[in-house]
Amino acid sequence: MQTIEQPIAPREDKLLDTTIHRRKTRAVKVGNVTIGGNNPVVVQSMINEDTLDIDGSVAGIRRLHEIGCEIVRVTVPSMAHARALAEIKQKLADTYQPVPLVADVHHNGMKIALEVAKHVDKVRINPGLYVFEKPKGDRTEYTETEFKEIGAKIKETLEPLVISLRDQGKAMRIGVNHGSLAERMLFTYGDTPEGMVESALEFIKICESLDFKNLIISLKASRVPVMLSAYRLMVKKMDELGMDYPLHLGVTEAGDGEYGRIKSTAGIGTLLAEGIGDTIRVSLTEAPEKEIPVCYSILQALGLRKTMVEYVACPSCGRTLFNLEEVLHKVREATKHLTGLDIAVMGCIVNGPGEMADADYGYVGRQPGFISLYRGREEIRKVPEEQGVEQLIQLIKDDGRWVDP
Missing domain, CATH: 3.20.20.20 (Dihydropteroate synthase-like)
Structure with a gap:
């Protein structure tokens, strides 16, 4: 069957192209x-x-x-x-x-x-x-x-x-x-x-x-x-x-x-x-x-060079289950020397896994007092909030992607 090219296709392709x-x-x-x-x-x-x-x-x-x-x-x-x-x-x-x-x-x-x-x-x-x-x-x-x-x-x-x-x-x-x-x-x-x-x-x-x-x-x-x-x-x-x-x-x-x-x-x-x-x-x-x-x-x-960790974090709302600003600061301080990683810190499970889909690792509020750690879209473990940053570092180490500061 002969395919008829649609005039609008090139424009759609261009609009969908996320590469610079x-x-x-x-x-x-x-x-x-x-x-x-x-x-x-x-x-x-x-x-x-x-x-x-x-x-x-x-x-x-x-x-x-x-x-x-x-x-x-x-x-x-x-x-x-x-x-x-x-x-x-x-x-x-x-x-x-x-x-x-x-x-x-x-x-x-x-x-x-x-x-x-x-x-x-x-x-x-x-x-x-x-x-x-x-x-x-x-x-x-x-x-x-x-x-x-x-x-x-x-x-x-x-x-x-x-x-x-x-x-x-x-x-x-x-x-x-x-x-x-x-x-x-x-x-x-x-x-x-x-x-x-x-x-x-x-x-x-x-x-x-x-x-x-x-x-x-x-x-x-x-x-x-x-x-x-x-x-x-x-x-x-x-x-x-x-x-x-x-x-x-x-x-x-x-x-x-x-x-x-x-x-x-x-x-x-x-x-x-x-x-x-x-x-x-x-x-x-x-x-x-x-x-x-x-x-x-x-x-x-702009995605033109990857020289530091890319942090993805939600703006916080009434569903947030921990002090997002404080936790993001702790995560950043612990991991800011790394390169080439995307790390997400999300306040709740509602938006967390979807909004951080492109991240390498995720730190997500699961329920009061507990957070879930993700590798990509996969939930790896649930841990007490006070162990969250420590366990995130351990997950990165387990994957062989950690370097000492």
Whole structure:
């Protein structure tokens, strides 16, 4: 019998697909880490120590790396800072291990960039600041000739750095910021995502003309809607131009505390859910170490990386048979060092087994004073509540999935 294809089927399949399909990008090596390709989304941060403080910088880089930061950025505002990176890199190798390093270069930084390119794995430049354009107070537009002349000057200034990175097999991040677009981009495109994208494309095309494609692109803004629009437009333009560069996601100057985390998650998480993004940095006005758990929580929530236990817990209601908040805290404290597990803590038997169906292990209120422990959907044992956490740990041990903290 001939099957007639229903027009609605593809849409239904798409709606039922729970997998995030990441945009295909080229693989770009940064030290011993690879961004893009089929590699996991990479986590980055930046130390806040003065790079001239060798010992302090080494300690800051090591602290970040030890808690899961895979690439660390440092700032290089002067030649002295650039040269200090040679010592930092060597001291890391001697006292710890090599860590992929990125140097941030701003403000007419050609000489600094050339020096620092000898010592780091990637150089980040901001197109709006790399070549200074002296503003004219009475300007109303840029002529096509002026635009091209400045573009030629940019290429002349950028070329030595591109050649150095290309010949060393190192990488560059073209990092556009909404708040620091070049004057001619502002005059031509306005303070818009389009201006951000055109700024990035100008630098990309210069690099491509020199046969250099070890590029990562970022288009950060402090306002989430601007950031989202810029990255989406960048993907559209790259697809039209046959470009496949990986993208570095971030909401710049997100602030601190709960709102800074929510703001970063709203921007980064939205794009990752659309398959956009290959490396992320959460920018908080706090110690850099505070950024890493947020990054991993975003990736874990989207199912892009599994780096910690996933806890499933009901919100509590009148049927709850124990202090849910207290028990969840105890379970978390006992098991938070594990990786790759889903553990459910459910207050009653009504919703418990169904709502926690995808969990590896379940802790469910069975009756007053007693809880049931589950492996998947199967009830394994009923134990007194005071033994619940201890018996949960024993069940995980029995299955060979426990590791000591």
